[in-house]
Amino acid sequence: MIGNILILLVVIGLVVLFGWLTYRAVRARKLWVKIVGGLGAGLLTLILAAAAFFGAKGMAATYFPDAPDAPDLTVAGTPEQVARGEYLVNIACVGCHSQVGPDGNPTGQHPLNGGWNIAEAEGFGFIGDMVTENLTPGGKLADYSDGELFRVLRYSIDQQGHELGMMSFLPYREISNEDTEAIIAYLRSLPPVPTNGITGDKMNFLGAVMSGAGLFGEAPPPAPAVVTAPPQGVNAEYGKYVATFGECRGCHGPDATGAPATSVSPAIPNPRPFVSELTLEQFTAVMRSGVKPDGQPFPETMPWQNASKMNDDDLAALYAYLTMEP
Ligand code: HEC
Numbered sequence: 001m002i003g004n005i006l007i008l009l010v011v012i013g014l015v016v017l018f019g020w021l022t023y024r025a026v027r028a029r030k031l032w033v034k035i036v037g038g039l040g041a042g043l044l045t046l047i048l049a050a051a052a053f054f055g056a057k058g059m060a061a062t063y064f065p066d067a068p069d070a071p072d073l074t075v076a077g078t079p080e081q082v083a084r085g086e087y088l089v090n091i092a093c094v095g096c097h098s099q100v101g102p103d104g105n106p107t108g109q110h111p112l113n114g115g116w117n118i119a120e121a122e123g124f125g126f127i128g129d130m131v132t133e134n135l136t137p138g139g140k141l142a143d144y145s146d147g148e149l150f151r152v153l154r155y156s157i158d159q160q161g162h163e164l165g166m167m168s169f170l171p172y173r174e175i176s177n178e179d180t181e182a183i184i185a186y187l188r189s190l191p192p193v194p195t196n197g198i199t200g201d202k203m204n205f206l207g208a209v210m211s212g213a214g215l216f217g218e219a220p221p222p223a224p225a226v227v228t229a230p231p232q233g234v235n236a237e238y239g240k241y242v243a244t245f246g247e248c249r250g251c252h253g254p255d256a257t258g259a260p261a262t263s264v265s266p267a268i269p270n271p272r273p274f275v276s277e278l279t280l281e282q283f284t285a286v287m288r289s290g291v292k293p294d295g296q297p298f299p300e301t302m303p304w305q306n307a308s309k310m311n312d313d314d315l316a317a318l319y320a321y322l323t324m325e326p
């Protein structure tokens, strides 16, 4: 943060310098100095001014977001909550927060001590590092109150009040209060495991400029303080909720009808035409095996493993949701 603020100050200084040089060039006596100097310095001034403007905007949104206070919350940690949390975490969070293997990629296995640099792995390391956190009580979460952990999941705000880059793209703001508390209960119940290396965000100035310019996609609407899930059932309404904690809507768009490309991710197809061709049995088989009926496996960019851990009812609800009119 301090580094980026210093860079911002330098860029603002350069805007002033080149602005002054432009002014001098335009007032010069020689015509060629007026034209070449004026255009060159003028153009540089504009580019630097845009970088300063968007960089400041991106930094304001990240370091000083409009963050609500952490709620005053104590999670009871009943066995039911821990069991529900285990189900949700092993669908939604293991894909990114599991232990990393020797190649630096997540293994999908416990312990959930993180350490995956998703920015580097997914080809957007040019905006800085984004390393998954240790979710066991052996890491920084031991010092988080239940309310602060709730604020991470609902609003993507860390203990310092900064916005969490990757978490803010995930659809967890729509997970019910009850399920969010279950997730917290389960994370608290895990055996503590130490953190490997440096975790968290380290966005650089380019990342701030791109974020300020809106190149990472639209910011989601503000999250409400209370979210209730529809009643559990094998129907499209609950299926939409399954597509939320299953993260399908995070990639395939809020209505699971596909999402356009952004500067950090490729376009994601609409899954509905494909799913509508399948029977429920075929859909279940595809989601549990990661292989389509024609024998084509899903590529690594499609984390079918999330769905493979869902129970039959949740998969059936997901099927109902993906085969209805969006
Ligand atoms: C797509 C990958 C991904 C998934 C899925 C994911 N996370 Fe994260 N998470 C990250 C990254 C990367 C960070 C580091 C900060 C950032 O960029 O958001 C992080 C940070 C965190 C933090 C630390 C917050 C802080 O204050 O520093 C917590 C807690 C967390 N995640 C919980 C979860 C839980 C619980 C789930 C499942 C419900 C989950 N995450 C799913 C990528 C992910």
Ligand code: HEC
Pocket (backbone or CB within 6 Å): 243, 246, 247, 248, 249, 250, 251, 252, 267, 268, 269, 270, 271, 273, 274, 275, 298, 299, 301, 302, 303, 306, 307, 318
């Ligand atoms: C991290 C992003 C991501 C998440 C999360 C995700 N998908 Fe996908 N999905 C993709 C991508 C990328 C493709 C295209 C893969 C390809 O090129 O074949 C895809 C393809 C699909 C397809 C095949 C579409 C076709 O026409 O071949 C289906 C079905 C699908 N996803 C369903 C789901 C469901 C259900 C979930 C939630 C359990 C989900 N996806 C979660 C990224 C994602």
